Amino acid sequence: MKIQICIGSSCHLKDSRELIELFQKSIKENNLENQVALMGSFCMGKCSNDGVSVRFDEGEVCSITKENFYKNFYEKVIKRV
Numbered sequence: 329m330k331i332q333i334c335i336g337s338s339c340h341l342k343d344s345r346e347l348i349e350l351f352q353k354s355i356k357e358n359n360l361e362n363q364v365a366l367m368g369s370f371c372m373g374k375c376s377n378d379g380v381s382v383r384f385d386e387g388e389v390c391s392i393t394k395e396n397f398y399k400n401f402y403e404k405v406i407k408r409v
């Protein structure tokens with residue numbers, strides 16, 4: 329699975345850096361290093377979302393915040409890999 333995290337300026341202000349660390353930590357804790365590739369992306373055109381724009385594989389752009397991170401990680405990563 330490929331996870332693209334927006335590092336454009338608007339998402340950067342919403343702490344995309346911190347979200348990347350959460351992804352890295354959760355991927356490691358779940359031993360998914362060989363199954364999930366984490367990568368940065370330029371602006372995905374969804375700057376007005378509440379959270380940071382994240383795309384899982386070729387799916388729609390999701391709005392991920394620290395608050396909804398674990399729910400999304402479970403639904404969109406753990407359940408699918």
Ligand code: FES
Nearest residue numbers: 334336339372374
């Ligand atoms: S900066 Fe992230 S969607 Fe625009």
